[in-house]
Amino acid sequence: SQKIEQNSEALNIQEGKTATLTCNYTNYSPAYLQWYRQDPGRGPVFLLLIRENEKEKRKERLKVTFDTTLKQSLFHITASQPADSATYLCALPPPGGGNKLTFGTGTQLKVEL
Amino acid sequence: DADVTQTPRNRITKTGKRIMLECSQTKGHDRMYWYRQDPGLGLRLIYYSFDVKDINKGEISDGYSVSRQAQAKFSLSLESAIPNQTALYFCATSDRTSQETQYFGPGTRLLVL
Numbered sequence: 001s002q003k004i005e006q007n008s009e010a011l012n013i014q015e016g017k018t019a020t021l022t023c024n025y026t027n028y029s030p031a032y033l034q035w036y037r038q039d040p041g042r043g044p045v046f047l048l049l050i051r052e053n054e055k056e057k058r059k060e061r062l063k064v065t066f067d068t069t070l071k072q073s074l075f076h077i078t079a080s081q082p083a084d085s086a087t088y089l090c091a092l093p094p095p096g097g098g099n100k101l102t103f104g105t106g107t108q109l110k111v112e113l
Numbered sequence: 114d115a116d117v118t119q120t121p122r123n124r125i126t127k128t129g130k131r132i133m134l135e136c137s138q139t140k141g142h143d144r145m146y147w148y149r150q151d152p153g154l155g156l157r158l159i160y161y162s163f164d165v166k167d168i169n170k171g172e173i174s175d176g177y178s179v180s181r182q183a184q185a186k187f188s189l190s191l192e193s194a195i196p197n198q199t200a201l202y203f204c205a206t207s208d209r210t211s212q213e214t215q216y217f218g219p220g221t222r223l224l225v226l
Contacts, residue, residue, distance in 0.1 A: 008153070032213060043117075043203050043217030044156070089155070093213065100171070101215060105155035 006104040021075040021107045023090035030092040033073045038087045080111045116140045117218035125224045134189045134221050136204030144207045145187040149200040194225045
């Protein structure tokens with residue numbers, strides 16, 4: 001089965017800097033990859049989806065890259081703000097596609113003033 | 114997301130008791146999911162349903178059962194609760210037309226004593 005790895009250590013950055021989070025996966029080539037945001041005690045919220053034939057996708061201050069050779073996705077938040085502090089999860093579909101997502105354990109981001 | 118509601122939001126129960134967690138959605142989605150989240154383990158899929166008459170086991174279905182009473186309702190039961198079922202439980206929905214994105218409820222925090 002697919003394995004997803006996200007850095008379990010919290011990432012602390014200063015306001016205004018760019019935050020970069022990593023999602024690595026093994027064992028297959030997913031058709032797409034998703035990123036979600038989760039605040040403490042709340043359900044995850046969908047942010048971005050990037051497909052295997054897309055190198056990069058942007059939404060406002062967010063940018064996601066997808067390197068199918070390295071089996072890695074990078075999630076960037078530019079001009080970070082304290083309100084961006086949350087846990088960010090990546091999620092992949094199963095081999096062959098479908099709706100059954102497998103989620104990474106997430107990386108906690110803390111943006112400090 | 115207010116379109117996906119879960120009841121109760123918090124529940125304390127004792128070992129051996131049967132409890133039911135309920136999920137309702139007004140998004141008109143046909144696909145519904147139950148996850149549990151534990152620190153360090155991330156989100157794990159318990160059961161999922163792609164239609165009213167469709168029930169599928171997820172990664173960790175032992176000790177749980179589900180009922181899809183209507184397209185909008187998906188209930189999770191713990192037949193005989195045990196302490197290691199203490200966790201945060203999330204319901205999620207998705208739509209076959211925009212099939213990849215999942216929309217999560219606010220979660221139910223369950224403590225089994």
